Amino acid sequence: MKAPRVTLEQWRTLQAVVDHGGFAQAAEALHRSQSSISYTVARMQEQLGVPLLRIDGRKAVLTEAGALLLRRSRQLVKQASQLEELAHHMEQGWEAEVHLVLDAAYPTQQVVSALSAFMPQSRGCRVLLREEVLSGVEEALLEGKADLAISGLILPNQLGTDLANVAFVAVAHPDHPLHRLQRELSYQDLETQLQIVTRDSGRRQQRDVGWLGAEQRWTVGSLATAATFVSSGLGFAWLPQHMINRELSEGTLKPLPLGNGARREIRFFLYPNKDRQMGPATRILSDLLLQHAQNPAAPVPT
Numbered sequence: 221m222k223a224p225r226v227t228l229e230q231w232r233t234l235q236a237v238v239d240h241g242g243f244a245q246a247a248e249a250l251h252r253s254q255s256s257i258s259y260t261v262a263r264m265q266e267q268l269g270v271p272l273l274r275i276d277g278r279k280a281v282l283t284e285a286g287a288l289l290l291r292r293s294r295q296l297v298k299q300a301s302q303l304e305e306l307a308h309h310m311e312q313g314w315e316a317e318v319h320l321v322l323d324a325a326y327p328t329q330q331v332v333s334a335l336s337a338f339m340p341q342s343r344g345c346r347v348l349l350r351e352e353v354l355s356g357v358e359e360a361l362l363e364g365k366a367d368l369a370i371s372g373l374i375l376p377n378q379l380g381t382d383l384a385n386v387a388f389v390a391v392a393h394p395d396h397p398l399h400r401l402q403r404e405l406s407y408q409d410l411e412t413q414l415q416i417v418t419r420d421s422g423r424r425q426q427r428d429v430g431w432l433g434a435e436q437r438w439t440v441g442s443l444a445t446a447a448t449f450v451s452s453g454l455g456f457a458w459l460p461q462h463m464i465n466r467e468l469s470e471g472t473l474k475p476l477p478l479g480n481g482a483r484r485e486i487r488f489f490l491y492p493n494k495d496r497q498m499g500p501a502t503r504i505l506s507d508l509l510l511q512h513a514q515n516p517a518a519p520v521p522t
């Protein structure tokens with residue numbers, strides 16, 4: 221790639237000429253001589269091979285090409301300023317990136333609310349968001365791939381802070397054989413039916429969580445896939461209520477009438493990476509995740 225022939229300072233000079241209404245005004249704004257401003261613009265036109273300004277009476281006016289290039293240059297100069305500002309923040313210990321890993325069962329809306337509040341405070345810090353299932357969150361912490369992690373597991377040797385309870389509801393399609401029994405169900409009823417479970421995304425020590433007493437189980441890669449299977453009439457599952465509220469209200473899913481265990485609450489925790497010092501951006505995001513964690517789910521339709 222060829223090196224740019226025109227510098228950012230030259231683009232800033234052209235912008236000043238246009239924004240302040242002329243060479244003399246730009247010179248005053250930039251604390252430079254008028255002759256240096258004129259030379260800079262003339263040199264730019266020579267380097268680019270394109271006329272940027274034309275004289276209309278006693279006023280310099282942008283050519284069509286000049287207007288286009290000036291418009292593009294504003295974004296270039298803005299990005300350069302943002303880059304310098306980011307470098308300044310990094311010098312003060314502000315992180316360039318924060319890696320957030322969360323269990324896929326945690327309510328997305330609560331995370332979106334926290335990130336929306338974080339954006340105006342981020343100072344250019346990027347958030348890298350990654351979803352895992354069960355022990356996949358723990359592995360990300362252990363491997364140093366997470367600055368913050370949200371998990372529904374009590375992780376050994378980790379100090380987590382309470383976030384929120386997430387309700388899991390036992391559901392099946394309204395036409396599923398379990399609903400056609402038209403009575404309170406027992407675990408013996410479930411044992412004869414297909415259960416849909418979601419695979420642990422961890423690689424080291426995968427965990428099985430929840431009731432797994434059905435003789436036939438199908439394992440899928442995501443909670444969204446599990447919800448699709450069950451709402452299509454294929455099997456039953458315990459699914460996060462916040463993910464299936466629409467299906468429950470539309471009637472494509474219906475809670476199973478279990479005497480016990482129809483609904484269970486999983487407590488989710490926020491874990492910082494204990495092996496690295498929390499920077500200012502990570503601390504702000506952590507505080508916002510805690511603030512936006514309380515969002516009770518709607519009652520389950522019966």
